[in-house]
Amino acid sequence: MAGIASPQEHQAALNMMDALxxxxxxxxLLIDLLWPKIAHYEEYAPELSAFNQSIDNLxxxxxxxxxxxxxxxxxxxxxxxxxxxKSVVSMIVNEKRNPTASHIKRLSARFNISPALFF
Numbered sequence: 220m221a222g223i224a225s226p227q228e229h230q231a232a233l234n235m236m237d238a239l240x241x242x243x244x245x246x247x248l249l250i251d252l253l254w255p256k257i258a259h260y261e262e263y264a265p266e267l268s269a270f271n272q273s274i275d276n277l278x279x280x281x282x283x284x285x286x287x288x289x290x291x292x293x294x295x296x297x298x299x300x301x302x303x304x305k306s307v308v309s310m311i312v313n314e315k316r317n318p319t320a321s322h323i324k325r326l327s328a329r330f331n332i333s334p335a336l337f338f
Contacts, residue, residue: 223260232257280318280337284311287330301325 223229236253239246261267287293295308302308302322310316318326318337327334 223256226264226266229257229260229264232260278314278317280323281311281314283337284308284318284326287326288312291330298326301329 223232232253236250236257239250239253243250262271284298288295288297295305295312298308299305302311302318302325307316311318311322323334323337326332326337
């Protein structure tokens with residue numbers, strides 16, 4: 220099976236994947252064949268290099284905390300039990316400091332998520 224060689228082929232593969240996952244169990248073999256081709260293209264395509272670089276540079280702790288705030292409609296003050304005062308939460312969200320192991324442990328317990336999501 221050849222790889223994906225252009226943005227148009229990439230889009231066609233994504234459209235095909237969308238259709239295939241409608242019947243995930245019935246199309247598992249095709250999904251297993253197509254997914255690595257999409258992933259390889261997305262990792263090495265020149266037009267995606269800036270995006271991939273920005274993803275590589277993300278601060279996992281800050282990104283996860285911002286996601287939790289957004290998904291649960293929380294404020295910085297809502298993390299006093301897990302992180303402490305609002306100013307410390309703000310520093311983490313704004314990537315001026317990283318969450319400590321203790322912060323991550325308490326956040327993971329509160330939201331029932333893996334600590335690995337903060338890295």
